[in-house]
Amino acid sequence: MFPDQLSSLIKAKSSFLCVGLDTDVRRIPEHLHSAPDPIFAFNKAIIDATLPFAVAYKPNLAFYEAAGPKGWESLKKTLDYLPKDVFTIADAKRGDIGNTAKMYAKTFFETYSFDSVTVSPYMGKDAVTPFLEQEGKWAFVLGLTSNAGAADFQYHCDGKEMLYERVLRMGQTWDNEYPGDVGFVVGATKTNKMAEIRTQAPNSFFLVPGIGAQGGDLHAVCQHGVNSGGGLLINSSRGIIYASQGANFAHAAGEAAAALQQEMAPYT
Amino acid sequence: MFPDQLSSLIKAKSSFLCVGLDTDVRRIPEHLHSAPDPIFAFNKAIIDATLPFAVAYKPNLAFYEAAGPKGWESLKKTLDYLPKDVFTIADAKRGDIGNTAKMYAKTFFETYSFDSVTVSPYMGKDAVTPFLEQEGKWAFVLGLTSNAGAADFQYHCDGKEMLYERVLRMGQTWDNEYPGDVGFVVGATKTNKMAEIRTQAPNSFFLVPGIGAQGGDLHAVCQHGVNSGGGLLINSSRGIIYASQGANFAHAAGEAAAALQQEMAPYT
Numbered sequence: 394m395f396p397d398q399l400s401s402l403i404k405a406k407s408s409f410l411c412v413g414l415d416t417d418v419r420r421i422p423e424h425l426h427s428a429p430d431p432i433f434a435f436n437k438a439i440i441d442a443t444l445p446f447a448v449a450y451k452p453n454l455a456f457y458e459a460a461g462p463k464g465w466e467s468l469k470k471t472l473d474y475l476p477k478d479v480f481t482i483a484d485a486k487r488g489d490i491g492n493t494a495k496m497y498a499k500t501f502f503e504t505y506s507f508d509s510v511t512v513s514p515y516m517g518k519d520a521v522t523p524f525l526e527q528e529g530k531w532a533f534v535l536g537l538t539s540n541a542g543a544a545d546f547q548y549h550c551d552g553k554e555m556l557y558e559r560v561l562r563m564g565q566t567w568d569n570e571y572p573g574d575v576g577f578v579v580g581a582t583k584t585n586k587m588a589e590i591r592t593q594a595p596n597s598f599f600l601v602p603g604i605g606a607q608g609g610d611l612h613a614v615c616q617h618g619v620n621s622g623g624g625l626l627i628n629s630s631r632g633i634i635y636a637s638q639g640a641n642f643a644h645a646a647g648e649a650a651a652a653l654q655q656e657m658a659p660y661t
Numbered sequence: 662m663f664p665d666q667l668s669s670l671i672k673a674k675s676s677f678l679c680v681g682l683d684t685d686v687r688r689i690p691e692h693l694h695s696a697p698d699p700i701f702a703f704n705k706a707i708i709d710a711t712l713p714f715a716v717a718y719k720p721n722l723a724f725y726e727a728a729g730p731k732g733w734e735s736l737k738k739t740l741d742y743l744p745k746d747v748f749t750i751a752d753a754k755r756g757d758i759g760n761t762a763k764m765y766a767k768t769f770f771e772t773y774s775f776d777s778v779t780v781s782p783y784m785g786k787d788a789v790t791p792f793l794e795q796e797g798k799w800a801f802v803l804g805l806t807s808n809a810g811a812a813d814f815q816y817h818c819d820g821k822e823m824l825y826e827r828v829l830r831m832g833q834t835w836d837n838e839y840p841g842d843v844g845f846v847v848g849a850t851k852t853n854k855m856a857e858i859r860t861q862a863p864n865s866f867f868l869v870p871g872i873g874a875q876g877g878d879l880h881a882v883c884q885h886g887v888n889s890g891g892g893l894l895i896n897s898s899r900g901i902i903y904a905s906q907g908a909n910f911a912h913a914a915g916e917a918a919a920a921l922q923q924e925m926a927p928y929t
Binding site: 415417453455456458459461462463465466469484486487488489490491493494496497499500504513514515516517518519520521535538539540541542543544545546547549550551552556559560563607 | 683685721723724726727729730731733734737752754755756757758759761762764765767768772781782783784785786787788789803806807808809810811812813814815817818819820824827828831875
């Protein structure tokens with residue numbers, strides 16, 4: 394998917410919502426455990442219930458890996474089930490030397506048909522560009538993350554710029570080489586920085602985790618993060634998919650997604 | 662495995678050799694393609710041939726993921742086949758917030774029984790410690806990597822220390838909390854830095870990729886990197902496993918491993 398298509402989708406649905414499919418087999422409702430593929434059955438019901446309100450879906454790879462080989466089958470079925478007109482993100486945070494990064498890109502973009510992958514910048518440009526080589530396939534590069542440990546290294550400052558600012562700056566030069574293929578992960582818990590980060594990367598899409606369980610402020614994110622193309626994908630995982638752990642889980646997920654979409658709508 | 666056990670193994674085999682199992686189904690010999698599990702058949706033959714000369718094995722997760730769900734089955738069989746007295750490394754370069762990192766740790770340490778995982782430090786301490794919580798299970802934290810892009814961020818300097826030096830310093834404080842559980846990835850292509858890095862992290866194990874295809878100097882790595890407990894795991898992947906792509910691939914892999922071991926032996 395290209396950035397202008399994602400911008401249109403945001404306008405059409407009046408939503409920045411990305412639903413995080415952090416599907417933990419230990420937390421899905423009892424009655425689904427007898428399904429042939431409980432993880433997929435859960436994801437399918439969540440997708441059906443949230444699709445009117447969401448523009449993107451983000452499976453967290455850790456949860457599928459943890460289920461063993463069958464977890465990857467559940468992931469494949471989930472990707473195949475998602476309509477082609479929503480945006481998809483493999484939350485994998487990969488980052489490795491060129492020939493290895495190529496293999497990861499091949500997996501996520503070809504075997505699983507994701508639109509994008511989250512990527513760690515620690516190893517530099519040659520660890521990221523293999524994810525940028527196909528038009529319409531993106532990397533979301535970790536910028537300033539939502540967790541407490543973000544401060545350990547991301548604020549490391551050379552007097553002119555902090556590490557995360559250097560990542561934003563260099564990431565945009567990569568985007569110049571591969572137009573429209575680089576976005577950034579910017580945590581919702583860093584709302585005091587959101588306005589500044591938007592001025593540092595005015596045209597980029599930000600994937601914003603950290604509202605809900607991690608405590609980020611949705612309105613501040615929208616207010617300070619939006620740009621003319623929308624520019625935001627705001628993720629909620631646990632707050633939506635585990636809104637209820639009973640038989641009504643899908644209905645509750647739909648309601649939680651609708652409530653977030655309504656809060657976002659005025660900013661889209 | 663605990664560090665003193667790994668040190669004993671290095672002494673016993675007079676070897677720092679880690680065999681990188683970057684097994685690409687497109688590069689394995691023709692006659693193995695009819696095996697029920699070609700990737701496992703290849704790995705088994707490589708392990709049998711190299712075991713006298715190697716102290717560690719490092720599957721590169723990208724290659725198993727790329728093979729789809731059955732790639733994870735090949736990985737499981739490979740781990741189950743490896744003797745318990747060699748050290749194992751999941752080269753996965755994971756790094757994510759706490760609850761996700763816990764899932765990754767569970768996968769690699771419990772489902773697949775690895776001794777260690779490579780971890781990216783970008784997200785900070787809380788992305789690393791879930792890999793340190795089990796005694797005898799390690800994280801190799803990316804320090805100074807072997808690729809060209811390493812210079813993009815790892816040399817970012819606050820006037821006192823570069824980013825990779827900060828990672829080395831903070832990583833050792835984590836190791837104080839979880840003794841013996843933190844090692845570092847230090848690329849063999851950075852031999853001009855190896856002696857200095859050894860003084861900065863005198864007691865840590867270094868996982869050293871980059872000899873062979875990437876051009877690192879084995880003797881310089883041994884000379885400047887060794888410490889009293891050995892302190893080195895020097896990886897070779899393509900130079901061993903693709904030493905020959907003919908029917909004699911395992912024999913050629915054994916010879917390549919033996920040649921490296923003989924070069925390492927004087928330093929062990």
